[in-house]
Amino acid sequence: MRACGVPAPAPAPAAPPGVTAALVAVLFLGLIVTAAVAAPPEPPSGLVWQDVPNDAGRAVMLEWKPSPADSARRVTAYVLERATAPGGPWTFVDSVTADKHEKKDQGVRRNTEYYYRVTASGPDGLTPALSVTGPVMAKSEWFNRTRWSVLVAIAMFFAFVLWFISQAQAGKKPFVRRIPGIDAIEEAVGRATEMGRGVLFVPGIRDINDIQTVAGLVILESVARLTAKYETPITVPVTYPIPFTIAEEMVKGGYLHAGRADQYDPNSVRFISPEQFAYVAAVTGIMLRERPAAHIFMGAFYAESLLLAETGFATGAIQVAATANVHQLPFFVVACDYTLIGEELYAASAYLSGDPKLVGSLKGGDLLKIAAIIVVVVGCVLESGHIHWLTQWMVTQ
């Protein structure tokens, strides 16, 4: 009786001795190639450094030649390390992808010598570094040479402004064209007074480090004077704490200058929130609940510009807006009765005050504008003639 099961395989025919030798050779070569591929990539070479120019001595530029294994795509990243002694201990600085062969180390200390090494990393491991570069020391420079053009422009501007201010002090009041948008502020306050409703002043949504906020707050003082004069309530919702305290001073100052210090309402300036849409919710709520008859938007605005201006439009209030944020200007132009464009925001305080010294600063700006137009035209001519020195001189870092 035979046991049931899988039949035993028939014995394979014996291979000729030559074929066996060839198979063994192929297998052996395969093993060698596999071993070679499985090894970490060869190290990169030629690591050189350069102090980053025109900086405060806090950065070093490092460049290296790629690993020979880079072309075979066996390198996935280069790893940069540094130490304060050639023998280590080594600290990881950063890693870059295989297609990059340079890295700026921006974390160095001043007056400290460093040593760098670079290694190649691949799927089969990390290669040992070929060499160590150093000592490397970043230097702090006294002047950023790429900013000469800015320095010249600022020096010219200061000279123009100071000259016009001295002219103004000598009694020559410069002419400034009429700006209907600024004239409309008094009209708006007057209309709110006639309707027995308040004025809403929005000084933008940025902090005091944005000069547009400064410009808006300076205008607020003039608006507060008007509201004090007409005995019209004013509401100023503010996003950040520092503009909030300055806005309080501005409104207080406006009432004081108008001789109505006793009418100042401490709740007229309100801190809302630095969060953009929380601020929008609060301001649109004020528009809809308290129904101010005049809305004045002066400062830096972003996506909230249309939300505020359209809600204000729906309430039927007279609206005057000013911003230097180019992308928000169309929204204000559509939704507001008057819009101050770009530089008019910065001119408003000088225009409103009528102070010859402040107006002199506007004329200085105008003169620099003429200089800028001349530079643009000359630049176009030079570039058309393949002469690039002016353009290169104006590039800053």
Add this chain to the structure above:
Amino acid sequence: MKRELPLFLTAVIGIFMILSFFVPHQLVSVPADFLQQCAVIMVAFGYVLGGANVLRVNFDGIYKQKPGWIYKIVLVVALIATVVVGAVEGPGFLNPGTRSKWIYDNIYSNMSATMFALLAFFIASAAFRAFRIRTAEAGLLAVAALIVMLGRVPLSNALTGWLPEWARLQTVQEWIMEFPQNAAKRAILMGAALGVMATGLRVILGLERSYLSGED
């Protein structure tokens, strides 16, 4: 002295900060960085004043039962609850799994997104008014807008694909955006940049001093 000292400090620090733009050396950059850190600390103190103002204005509204006073109660309760939860959780209060993170994800973010979403409706109503052709300039604006909007969608190929390259809507809209639009935008930006310089100079030189106080 009450006005002179702030004006003097403003002038000195203003000129020093301008100097730091040109001089990267540590003798200038380190104090400049320090001054900027001081500003951050001052802002932190400012939030205390801001918080006090929020409570004062809203308690006043609740006490006098001004219109919408019920919502002021919601605001005050939400403010106190958020601050307390954040204070109890301490550093890392916005890490995943914390209550503060839950408030942020499930309440704040949703309300913020809702406000932002309203923009779509406001753009529609504003565009409707902007493109009403009442004057020659408004007509020009409407035509330019139509070309730019059509030129940026595949429909423009179907409409003008058979025309020579220069006459296609896509080419025309690219020209409008690249030349007239860019030129106008850059002119406004250059004017605004000069305005920034003028305002900064007025503040540094003490010509613009209304931000200090109401007293002359």
